[in-house]
Amino acid sequence: MMVQALALTLRLAVVVSLILLAISLPLAYWLTFSRWKGKFLAEAVVSLPIVLPPTVLGFYVLVALGPASPVGRWYESLTGHGLAFTFTGLVIGSVIYSLPFSVQPMAAAFASVDRKLLEASAILGASRWRTFWRIVLPLSFPGVLTGLVLSFAHTLGEFGVVLMIGGNIPGATQTVSILIYDQVQALNYRVANETAGLLLVLCLLLLSGLYGLRRHKGWALWDAR
């Protein structure tokens, strides 16, 4: 049961962090470089999941994915079943929930790239696309990796949103954190302890690996000048 939950959790975290990488790169780029005056609104929306209780977020996602919403109905007409209480539903909820953890480090890294380098790139004839891949991305690599790892770790440990959207179906939506809750409810403290310890060690390893890398001198690969 623990192995199954762990496998599901890891699969969820991998899928979610990869989707987030694909979403966050353009979103962080836009948040950093757009001159739109209403940008602060978008920034606030992206940061909402940090302050909202997971139940609030989970509730709205559940409603949005359910048969009462156009999205839910459309999905059901395509696949024959609803999104709520499925792995796909879980992925959607988790992507929204972990979005700020992925976008914010990337946006901060993009913003710290010297604007003069971007101007120099344009003057040398490079398009924005080329400037992004050749200059912005390599120079913000630590920030991008941080966003990726944080969204992965955050998804590993998420609870409330999963419970609201996914419920507790072993093999489909039962993640490690739900399993722990389940075992505690059943007064099965030994399994709860083992599972909780495993998650703790896993997250600690991941984060210490990340921060260790960032501290490491060879990390930057180039001189700061």
Next chain:
Amino acid sequence: MGCAVSAAGAVTGAAVLGVRIRKSYGGGFELEVEFEAAAGITILFGASGAGKTTILDCVAGLQTPDEGAISIGGKSPAYLGSASGRMGHLLFDSAAKVNVPVRLRHVGYLFQTLALFPHMSVVQNIEYGLAALDAGERKSRVAEIMDSFHISAMASRRPGEISGGERQRVALARTLVTRPCVLLLDEPLTALDAATKAKIVADLRAWNERFKIPILYVTHDREEVFALGEQMLVLENGRVVARGLPQDALHRPELESVAQLAGFENVFDGSVVERHVEQGTMACRIAGSQVELEVPLTRVAAGQAMRVGIRAGDIMVATMPPQGLSARNVIAGTITKLEQRDAVVIAQVECGAVFEVHLTPGAVRSLELAAGAKVWIVIKTYSCRVLR
């Protein structure tokens, strides 16, 4: 890739950069300049905030003028905006609503900070602007430019691993390898010693013997201006106030920037107290003090504001009240600071206003001058230049 290919129409004759722009900022600063720069170096000289970098930014397209036109070609900017002005390579024209994007302007721009890409090797930096060329052409162009700027030996190093002068050469090579239509240099050599500077300028001149493009060279360093000895535009508060060769522009010391260029270490604002027409002089009081100077007669009326420039080397120092002198300005004061720089001792004398005086070390010794000493400074009337 390169200038000739990029020109929208045929560029006839030698390349001339035509600039006629106006741009206003909040806070009352307005840039309004009109000039032509022929092939070769044109110096933009002025104090910081005079608008030098803004001009370069407008030519490169990093800033957009409110009004005007910028072109490369044989046309005078007076014709820009009319249909006939379109013959050259038009970069910007507010009337015709032309604003070529930065990356299509084929302008070379060397920032003061150089902006070398820190994560790329020297060779990768130089290749960066040549993406449109095929590999063979790119390779030979990079090899050629690295050779002419003497940086072939450091091809695989990163910018952080080479010296300041070498970085300057790499940045210049990266810019020039794209064969730009015009080159913009923003205080490119400020941080370098004179010998390194001279070598780089020589290499740049050699390069431009072949490509003959207009080069705008921004500086606020008067030694650099004389070393270059090229046509210059003097900018003050967003306007061109003098143009010509450095020695000609120097004949107009009434301008603030030129005054600094000409080496007036002492510049005082004041007002005319009284005009002595028959003596050919007038008395003026330095603002915020009781110090009165006798200066040559100008058209400034009594009571009006004026500015006086005095070279620090034209001021004499006496340890006793001097007598029997032709000099009309004898002012008592106290030495507040003495500092030796190379063969010059720089003294600060507090007389109500603070004067900077340059003395020889021998004079300081024989007069036994020290901080706190009571002195009299002596200034000839004709050493006081009325700047405005």
